[in-house]
Amino acid sequence: MIKKYIQYIKNNPENYWFRARWYGWGWVPATWQGWLTTTIYVFIGIILGIALENNEQTKYSTPIYLLVLTTITLSFIFLTYKKGEKPKWSFGPPSNT
Secondary structure, three states, X not given: OHHHHHHHHHOOOOOOOEEEOOXXXXXXXOOHHHHHHHXXXXXXXXXXXXXXXXXXXHHHHHHHHHHHHHHHHHHHHHXXXXXXXXXXXXXXXXXXX
């Protein structure tokens, strides 16, 4: 099963950054660009969380944090939609793998 999944990820003639997941809805990184994008997104989230935790003025920092995190998340979803396969619900490997 793992070998089939790796073959599915590597079989990428359209050079999608993100391939469709086998179970559920969404994407998984398929190229180094997809992995880099995902790593940067997670890193920014961690940095924002640390900054929020260490900030003494929480009255204003929480709404700003949520606004920035929402903006970054929506940008990440938009990028995965544009650079990935079209999303669809799936419940197992595609029939062509």
